[in-house]
Amino acid sequence: MxxxxxxxxxxxSVKEVFRSPEKYSLASDSGNMEVLAETADFRQWLPQQTxxxxxxxxxxxxxxGIPADPVSLANYILWFYSDDHFADIxxxxx
Numbered sequence: 001m002x003x004x005x006x007x008x009x010x011x012x013s014v015k016e017v018f019r020s021p022e023k024y025s026l027a028s029d030s031g032n033m034e035v036l037a038e039t040a041d042f043r044q045w046l047p048q049q050t051x052x053x054x055x056x057x058x059x060x061x062x063x064x065g066i067p068a069d070p071v072s073l074a075n076y077i078l079w080f081y082s083d084d085h086f087a088d089i090x091x092x093x094x
Contacts, residue, residue, distance in 0.1 A: 003055045010073060011054040015047045017074040017091055024071065029088040039078065039089045046077070057081070 003011070017024045026043070028036050046053065057080040058073055066076050071091050078086045 003051050013070040014073045017070045018043050018047045024091045027092050
């Protein structure tokens with residue numbers, strides 16, 4: 001799959017959300033600490049993956065009207081890969 005330059009820029013910005021706990025915190029509407037801990041592990045793993053892990057959900061998110069900002073896209077990627085397991089977990093800018 002060939003990734004466009006625009007998508008590669010979005011991938012880089014989304015990876016920054018995952019890699020920067022000092023700038024973007026994780027929040028849970030339900031306060032489920034176990035799921036927050038699992039999300040933290042996922043947060044460490046995902047940025048190490050290939051562009052393809054990011055390109056498909058980013059392109060799908062944009063097609064579905066999700067704003068093309070890094071936090072919204074990172075939240076969509078959490079949902080995309082979690083099968084709703086992280087449904088109430090969101091990134092928030094600090």
